[in-house]
Amino acid sequence: MNRPAKLMEKRFPTRINMRTAKVDMTHGSGGRAMAQLIEELFARHFDNELLRQGNDQALFAPPPGRMVMSVDGHVVSPLFFPGGDIGSLSVHGTINDVAMAGARPLYLSAGFILEEGFALADLERIVISMAQSAKEAGVPVVTGDTKVVERGKGDGVFITTTGIGVVPDGVELSGANVRPGDAILINGAIGEHGVAIMSSRENLAFETEITSDSAALHGLVAEMIAAVPEIHAMRDPTRGGLAATLNEIAWQAKVGMKLDEEAIPMRPEVDAACELLGLDPLYVANEGKLVAFCPAARAEELLAVMRAHPLGREAAIIGQVVEDDMGFVTMETGFGGTRIVDWLAGEQLPRIC
């Protein structure tokens, strides 16, 4: 009598050999091979209550309050780099985009585009890293999708994650709120993600102990807004680096900014690598940094809160917002002159995240 039930349990007579198998077209076809990959790889590692519902969507009741939603595609090359991989990056990147609104991130979705021939051992490593990062951040991956493209049409794996979160009452963060007189703060040293990626690129490889700063910042953000609810804006300086982020906000708020080069935290190794490669560290990507704008009177207090958090130990006040219709971001150089910190023109380095 119980024979059919046993058959059901044995949906996949043999397990996928993650050590030797490779992605093939059947893994994205909607058939049994895809179901098995989802079960033995994605569902196994991402395991959580909402995922266990087993439907094509995650069903949950929204918490009271305003919600934010953000999406981020990840195409970083190489897939594994010092301090992280495309999996951890895809979790941190989206959590940070949600957190910059002052929000508490709740859930993530993950879409995978796999290239035919990609080693499942590498995919498993990436999924485990993603699951680990999500678990540490307390933000589960609750729904996902897998597609496979023919060999040569992708580059191993691309991952798109979407995050949603809820913004506490009274928190109003927006680049447009930044005002002349605001202090500009950053939670640590710049340029580490970009330099870590460059150091592991095949045609550029150089030895350095710099690792990516990839990290989920929502814990730090929560403490910052709890202590100083008057923060006007926060943003994570990823692609285009600190320079791009400051220019975006200067443009959005129609203000100027004055930076002090000597106050901007930077590791000598990053400085040296940039010097060697002819890059300006202000334009090099970060994945675990945030820039915050708050009224100058509260800046020291905010700085102390940031420095008390493990992800803000090297936090610093790096400049101030000034009135300027032209929206110029300028910097007093360590040399004693003044220069513009302009938008990035062209492409400094492709596929950094």
Added chain:
Amino acid sequence: MKYVDEFRDKALARRLAAQIAEEADPARSYNFMEFCGGHTHAIFRYGVQDLMPENVNFVHGPGCPVCVLPIPRIDNAIELAEGGAIVCTYGDMMRVPASGRNSLIKAKAAGADIRMIYSTQDALRIARENPDREVVFFAIGFETTTPPTAVAIKQAAAEGLRNFTVFCNHVLTPAAIQHILQSPEVRELGQVHIDGFYGPSHVSSIIGSAPYEYFAREFQKPVVIAGFEPLDVMQSTVMLIRQINEGRFEVENQYTRVVTPEGNAHAKALVSEVFELRRMFEWRGLGDVPYSALRIKDAYGEFDAERRFTLTESRGRDVKGCECPAILRGVKKPTDCKLFGTVCTPDNPMGSCMVSSEGSCAAYWSYGRFRLERVKEAAE
């Protein structure tokens, strides 16, 4: 960062600034041309102009390797790639405007196989990995980048790498400086006033300081070989001002930590083994300059892309209204160009000077624009 921070020290900069202000004669002006884009970049990147008295001016010269390459040569590189070859070149070259609003980066997007590389070794590796494809290294640059190209050609010859060629566009600094000094704008019309030169730093590490002796004497202009760090520029300014005040016109070497009078004998021997002088070469901005560029010698002719492929003679010219040619000669400033900051910006360069961070227009735009706005505001 050791060996770098020492040359960017604020306190030393202040001291040198005070010295310059003290020694510069307020009754006259001092106009010094920095030939190299490396100096232009340092001057803007560190705000060196802010530390100079008003009567000491920088005249930006043509020494940006991607800026001086004329449009027909870029058209030829695109033609090679569109013909099926893999064209390898340095990053700055990718966005330089070619004819018909084209560029290497646009040709790449349209399907041509153009690869950005960091060294000639990358180009050789690509040739080894693609034995059934023609691989062309689009070689550009002054004397500094020439020895690595010579090494690559010799390596290709030793390995029998028959699918590798070099599209040679290496140019020579002393010939260009002399050409500027002989131009009517400088000699007769008095449009450009140049009192002295900051001599190239990296170029001089190869060729030495001796090659500048001739025109320092002939044209009675002091030359100070200057390093590319901001303090180097400031110290060299003191040296130039002193020469002028004392009526001297000598070649002096500020960059003694690298440059010797003779240069690098090994590198020079390599270059002369593989390359020979071109009788004539066109520079963007300067026009045809005799004996100002190199071509590959017959002995290595099989690695010369210009011999292996038939290239169309392009008649491509700069965009109408673009003042790059005059800016490269020091006759005009970027702000004299109608296109500057209107249709021509680093994101959408119309002329070559807006492309590389060593080009004067890009440096003005990226680092100095706020000064121009302040000046405008003050005038209004």
